[in-house]
Amino acid sequence: DIVMTQSPDSLAVSLGERATINCKSSQSILYSSENKHYLAWYQKKPGQPPKILIYWASTRESGVPDRFSGSGSGTDFTLTISSLQAEDVAVYYCQQYYSTPRTFGRGTKLEIK
Amino acid sequence: QVQLVQSGAEVKEPGASVKVSCKASGYTFIRHYIDWVRQAPGQGLEWMGIINPSGGSTTYAEKFQGRVTMTRDTSTSTVYMELNSLRSEDTAVYYCARGGSYRDFYYYMDVWGKGTTVTVSS
Numbered sequence A: 001d002i003v004m005t006q007s008p009d010s011l012a013v014s015l016g017e018r019a020t021i022n023c024k025s026s027q028s029i030l031y032s033s034e035n036k037h038y039l040a041w042y043q044k045k046p047g048q049p050p051k052i053l054i055y056w057a058s059t060r061e062s063g064v065p066d067r068f069s070g071s072g073s074g075t076d077f078t079l080t081i082s083s084l085q086a087e088d089v090a091v092y093y094c095q096q097y098y099s100t101p102r103t104f105g106r107g108t109k110l111e112i113k
Numbered sequence B: 001q002v003q004l005v006q007s008g009a010e011v012k013e014p015g016a017s018v019k020v021s022c023k024a025s026g027y028t029f030i031r032h033y034i035d036w037v038r039q040a041p042g043q044g045l046e047w048m049g050i051i052n053p054s055g056g057s058t059t060y061a062e063k064f065q066g067r068v069t070m071t072r073d074t075s076t077s078t079v080y081m082e083l084n085s086l087r088s089e090d091t092a093v094y095y096c097a098r099g100g101s102y103r104d105f106y107y108y109m110d111v112w113g114k115g116t117t118v119t120v121s122s
Helices: none
Strands: A004-007 A010-013 A019-025 A039-044 A051-055 A068-073 A076-081 A090-096 A108-112 B003-006 B010-012 B018-025 B032-039 B045-051 B058-060 B068-073 B078-083 B092-101 B116-120
Touching (some): A019 A039, A019 A090, A076 A090, B003 B092, B010 B018, B018 B092, B018 B116, B045 B078, B078 B092
Parallel strands (some): A010 A108, B010 B116
Antiparallel strands (some): A019 A076, A068 A076, A090 A108, B018 B078, B032 B045, B032 B092
């Protein structure tokens, strides 16, 4: 199974500041013929289902604010929130869909400092 | 709009079975895979398996092999997830989520149901 390792486990950032969450896969999740990384980022708030933010490592889902961005290559990926808003308080998960079982990182809890 | 509507909360005794439904609307049911993911209290997200609503083929996570069965009813655009031999550790919120089209087995989950709480307790 591909292990997804997220860091940090929790993060406190001031409103308007940048938040950065990291995710590392235990093996490549790049499908070379398509030049796509099979990685997604989800936002999870209590009592709500996960919400897709980013897919193919860097493609923002329609309707997701542009302060959210994804980057990375190889086995190292990053979710960046450029200017933290109060409504961004949540747990963020990375997930690989390169192979089964699909696997998630353990999550990063984002709070306001 | 695309929606996945799940069945209501369940309380089961250890050893029993639970069957959760997920009714799709707003898109062509047979054209997209459906994944099942669960979240135990205080824990992260765990992928359980996937079903192709077109032919009914399934792939399960090894952890759940032999205990989970995913089926579909194309006449009602509904997918089912049945989990047997329940134990306390199966207490969780169970989500269905839409995956890729029939050509895209390896795909992200773009629309999620609201979740079904399953509590296993004697």
